Amino acid sequence: MKRILLIATFLSSFCFSQETDSLHLKPNKELDSLKISKKEERTKLIDDIVITGTIKPVSRSKSPVAVEIYTQKFFQKNPTPNIFEAVAMVNGVKPQLNCSVCNTGDIHINGLEGPYTMILIDGMPIVSSLSTVYGLSGIPNSLVDRIEVVKGPASSLYGSEAMGGVINIITKNALTAPKLSVDLMTTSWSENNLDFSTKFNVGKKAASLLSLNYFSFNEKIDQNRDNFTDAALQNRISVFNKWNFQRKENRLASFALRYLYEDRFGGEMQWNKTFRGSNQVYGESIYTNRVEAFGMYQWPLKEQIITQFSYNYHNQNSFYGTNPFNALQKVAFTQTYWDKTFGKHDLILGATFKKTFYDDNTPGTLATDGVTNQPMNSPIFGVFLQDQWEINAENTLLLGYRYDYDKIHHSVHSPRFAWKFSPNPYHTLRFNFGTGFRVVNLFTEDHAALTGSREVVIKSDLKPERSVNGNLNYIWKIPAGGRLVNLDASVFYTYFTNKIVGDFDTDPDKIIYDNLHGYGVSRGASLNVDFSFSFPLSVNLGVTYLDVFQKLDNENEKTQQLHAPKWSGTYSLTYKLPQGITVDFTGQFYGPMRLPVLSNDFRPEYSPFYSLANIQVSKSFKSGFEVYCGIKNLFNFTPKDPLMRPFDPFDKNVDDPVNNPNHYTFDTTYGYAPMQRIRGFLGVRYILK
Template identity: 40%
Template sequence: MSSTASPSSPSCAPRPRRRRSRGASRRAAPRSRSRPSASSAGGAAADADGRFRLRLPGPGTFTVSVSAVGYAPVQRRVTAGAGETIRLDVDLDAATYEAGAVVVTGTLEQMAVRDSPVKVEVVPARFLETTPSANVMDAVERVNGLYQQIDCGVCYTNNIRINGIDGPNTAVLIDGMPVMSSLATVYGLNGISPMLIKQVEVVKGPMSTLYGSEALGGVINIITKDPSTAPRLSTNVFSTTHAEMAAEFAAVPLRGRTSALVSGTLFHVADYHDNNGDGFSDRPFETRLALFGKATRQDTQGFERASLVAKAYVEDRAAGFEPFLDDVGGLRGSDRVYGESIYTRRAELIGTWTPRPDLTVRASGALHDQDSYYGDVPYAATQADGFGQVVWTPPTEGTALDGHNLLAGAALRAIRYDDGSAATGVYDDAGALVENRPDTRVVPGVFVQDDWRVNERLPLLGGLRADVQPGYGVIPSPRAAVKWRPAEATTARLNVGTGFRVVNLFTEDHAAYTGGRATLILEDLEPERSVSVTGSLQQILGATSPVTVDIDAF
């Protein structure tokens, strides 16, 4: 269930029962006689019967947009006087085109999938619920163009590739905020239970204009459930024939203007099997605990003004010969029996504050600590990331820029990475540390975007970002997109953009690959760059039982 609205209107999203959406009452607050500003926006979620209640910011005329997944949206003009209660009944017709989900990843603004100039793949919650898994990684890889790659055949370290581009080049977001570090595609996805997720949005191709470094290959945005509408209590317990066991819960202890959701996931597998007879376990032993919490705060009119998300992740992973797995604690780091042991501790904190409808302030932090042994070779690393962003969407309705949806912002990222290798230290011939040199960077950036609706069937999108990278100077990242809808059931999109990523040797690569290759750094590493052109054509066939045909090229 989702909602959209014009910039000057509140929005509501009743959930239809069959093809009919029941109406709702709304009362205008008598505290103001002036017409609401063009930037007024908000919404309300409906209950299971399609009923909702929305308090308008004042008397005046509003455009109310009612939408639900799988149904064509309906807009109504509502004029409310001071203290007046209005009842509105709306019938929604089933849609035979892509009109359902509301997405934010492509442009940083809410809009229906069919209206977005950037193609966004949406994985809904009902699809995730069909996958018996304790992490979203297993479900996301079902999206066309995404592939889960196993980077290490022993410890089973994995990542998600988009259109063949390595996982460290994919930006992982939680509720629109970046989860930084090169291992985010592993631990950022493995640590989230599918039962917490409202939907997953995937954009293929460079998105550095909006999200900066790590968005060279694409973006995976995990939209978590709203505590104000999530079930009071959800549980999930399952086991597989590979002796994988998982237990999950999610609860809403607080609901009202301040709502809160908490959850936990425990996953365990310790079943040794060697079907290929190479002496190594076919999959690692693993114990994982993930805790998640989300709190939101609404104003007196029901508009969300602030949210806070916290996530903690603890994992113990081991793989190797069977004797090693029988005594990991005693053999860890020794050369008697080969095995790999990885202890991971990760914490993330994300905050969003909307002091007024056209201004949003976001901040996030992530701390990753890893203590590993690959045989008798140690690898200990820590990475801390801090990220802040301010986004401004100036009102344009009734001005010379009417028809343009402008967005401007500034971002600041701070990074500190340290490990026990030559990447962050100077060592003598005997291997002793002479000087520790953690990689520390502060990266400011600014960006601007214009979503211009030339007409109903032809929106154009243009954007530009400039990041100041220490040692490299200013790195520009432009983008352009066009969507053409010649008919109601036909949609064509074309996107052109550049992406960049500052190379960081963090990840387990240099240790995981030690047995198969040598890594030599012969010169200074410049930022990775890419230029990408992606195109898509969608055709809806049939009316009563529509079939969607998608053709993508990149």
């Protein structure tokens, strides 16, 4: 606590003593100063170009698919070292920690688990399968120009894994990126993060962006005194290089490479690398090597034909106590599409090919004889067609269809329908209907299968999951004193068949994987409100209601989805003071969520209501510098008893009838929030344009 007070005192004395280089910010009167006579024209000033909803650039107001846009500036209100933590600021998106020891996790959209969320980088499926657990924390914020979020199935465009939604990370364009960008941050827990990027031109028609991210956290902290690290130690380096080219008639061409290395550890406080894989001191040690390549090329033809491609190589070397987990994944992807306009019809016709190789040392890659190793080697061919028809100024219709062929699951069909009705610039109604599918992903995406605390059982040959989704979105722009109040409301319903589920309840020592003999449902509603007052205060509030459950054919009761709170939300308040000083108060709140408890568990089955709040004070200077500091987890919330029997992690004394009459076993899956208590942070940014 003393370190936090020292940081806060230092920042206060630094920021508020500056006068000569201050930037005076007055209340935003941009809309008033333009003196636009028609209120309708005022609403057109706020628009963005989006790609994710329809695969081609289109203004957000004209897109029949609801797309949410978040810029790098938005995420800087609560600075984090990676995308995984940053997206917590998005309403309805939850970065879920799946292990209270090594702190790996995945991203949930509308309560659906990580394998249902497709993570794209520049429209390419770089992050999938194994890396939904191990690759997300390695994506630094320094790469990001903006993030686009589509909630609901998008399989008609993006194929398998896009059942719950799509998060598209749009990286900076080397042609327009700043010449130099530096962001250095540290915390009172000694978490150190460096983001560095520089841009250089090669001749007059090419530019290259070189970005480096380094994150280091090496201090063992155990504030809850269970003899386990509260946060996983990490050493991570990410190097990113992107090239953009200027071509005739503004044709597109880009290429990017990224390398990631991470050394992550969580476990007992006395662990060191000599204990890796031993049964003397428990530790979870994970080495990750990852290479990514992706790009696009527009053919030099009169017709608009674009080819996109990506490749990723992911090597995992891990120990969970005495259990080794070694995995190798290679994914190659390419697609070519033709974009053509016929009158009021925008047509896209494309073909895709994706090949996934996956091998590990678990039963997930064994042949049917249970002895022979049989790596996954799965090619998927696909074709898709989309027609966006602007019927008139008020109505736009989108029809889409995708056909995929997989050698195991054979033909998969994915239709899509979207309709946008906008009678005037103030009101927009969007209705989306579509199907999603997910080919069998290996159970090793689920971290609980790797810890060694439970035996994994695959009950039968798993079939591909299918889903049907409907989504209704309404946007209302309310003029108020020269400003706009933006209301964005949605209701959604998704119905799953053949859902692949892990049964944690039947046997506390096992995870039993099988297709659900019944159905699953994800339904709910969300509301986002944005407003800027006449004085320099802007507010962003979001709330989501979820009902995510499964129901078996032979049972009347439904089972609530794990880690899917009924109520959740986000809040962000920004107040701008004179002399370039900004105060940001941000956070998330979560209602009770069902947790994976053991038989006769003394811990509650549902988490309490809690909020993770942060406050930041920043000051900008005309020279390009910005200094910021603040406090994270302001309310000092951490889960209680995240580990079962931390004093016996190798289950050596499970059968003790006196001290363990309920036969509890060591378990790491109960934790539902970070174990990091209140802490301070301090950072500095510099941008040379």
